[in-house]
Amino acid sequence: MNVPKSAETLLKNKSGILVKNMSPGFYCNIGIKTQLNRIGETLNNYNNIIVDVNIDGLPLYRSFRVQVWPILLRLVNITNTAVFTTGIYLGKSKPSSVTQFLAEFTEEVAELRENGFDFNGRCIKFTIRAFVCDAPAKAFLCEILGHTGGHGCPKCTQVGHKINGVLTYSTEAGTLVSNEDFLERKYPDKHAPAFRNNLSPLENIGIDMVKQVPIDVMHLIDLGVMRKFIMRIISNESNYKFRKEAKINISSKLLALRPYITKEFVRKPRSLVDIANWKATEFRMFHLSTMESMFLKTKFLEMYTMNSFFYIVLAVYCFVLKNLAQILI
Incomplete structure (x- = not known):
């Protein structure tokens, strides 16, 4: 039929x-x-x-x-x-x-x-x-190395090095990369091998590969620095020893905030027990909204304020809150 x-x-x-x-x-x-x-x-x-x-x-x-x-x-x-x-x-x-x-x-x-x-x-x-685009898609479209590579920063010449199996970048900023540097392949290690002598499709239509392709905050901050930082702290892989009592205390505070989270937030806070399953929006809410109150009465605050991590949070605040940067300047 x-x-x-x-x-x-x-x-x-x-x-x-x-x-x-x-x-x-x-x-x-x-x-x-x-x-x-x-x-x-x-x-x-x-x-x-x-x-x-x-x-x-x-x-x-x-x-x-x-x-x-x-x-x-x-x-x-x-x-x-x-x-x-x-x-x-x-x-x-x-x-x-x-x-x-x-x-x-x-x-x-x-x-x-x-x-x-x-x-x-x-x-x-x-x-x-x-x-x-997010970081993996950006690497594919721009034909550059991924954000987890040693030459993964498309904006500057900073090169990452592994320390105890962890890719680490220096706190000193590298030289900024211009679009001309990108087109001329001044730093060939940043480009995928197949495109170190050829232009990518986006370059062929005149896209500024530095200014018109922004970085991906989700992979670099929320699922990157923030996730690694918290995971290493609570699993005692850093110099600071995170006690079980502190973990329980912070988890209970996070859960107590759930009834007061407004609809503007996509997800409600979860316990640190579930941190391996946290999504990017949860890490973002944690370091922008709830983290300070969680650590206010714990010894973690001392490490938080003394560590360079404090400057990362401050930098993110400056980018997120446009008026804050103008006030600080």
């Missing part, structure tokens, strides 16, 4: 979207222009379109090794518009080639940046403000 596999075949509807093979999966390009045309009359009052781009891999199932990599755009200067997708990759692992993955996207971006977007006879300027 010859039965159509989908309603689309039965109704003879054509989507106009082509799905093509892309090792080791499939890729579907929707197009930036197609999505902008769907916004319609919203663009009539604007002469410039400014977008942020996000690309990241997402697992679809827990029991099946399939992931999707969407290319998402957000209109920065146009309000009341949803984030839209311009391309989607589906496969058992990330795309084998970032050049092939971004080929259609970068080609359309280059055309829009040069000629603008034609809407109802008007030419609207198209600009990319930033590529906002």
Whole structure:
């Protein structure tokens, strides 16, 4: 019995979207222009379109090794518009080639940046403000070493060294890397071997690889420094001995805060017993909101204020609270 596999075949509807093979999966390009045309009359009052781009891999199932990599755009200067997708990759692992993955996207971006977007006879300027990606996706797209490597900092020349199996960076800042340094491969160890003599797709469309690709706070601070610091303290892997009574005391204080956590926080505090399962938002809330009150009446406060970790928390406060930095200056 010859039965159509989908309603689309039965109704003879054509989507106009082509799905093509892309090792080791499939890729579907929707197009930036197609999505902008769907916004319609919203663009009539604007002469410039400014977008942020996000690309990241997402697992679809827990029991099946399939992931999707969407290319998402957000209109920065146009309000009341949803984030839209311009391309989607589906496969058992990330795309084998970032050049092939971004080929259609970068080609359309280059055309829009040069000629603008034609809407109802008007030419609207198209600009990319930033590529906002987490650290692993950023390393893949920019073809640089990952954040866990010795040359993992894309912003300066600081080189990490392992001490007792832990990758450690000096507290002294290295020389800042400029976009010209990036393009000229002045520091080749920061780049993936295949791209030490070739430009990446983002460089080919004129993206400033230093200023337009921000760092990922989640992996560097929340799941990076903060998580390692707390884990080493409570497991007695540092010079400070964290007693069991202090752990119980702090855990009880965290749990007591749960009824008072507002809806603006994604998750409520959990006990230190569950710290191995804490998410990034929990570590973020801990070092920005609850940590000071937890350690106020413990001996941990002495180590907290004397250690360089205090300066990390202060630096994060300065970045998060824009007015604080101006007040301190």
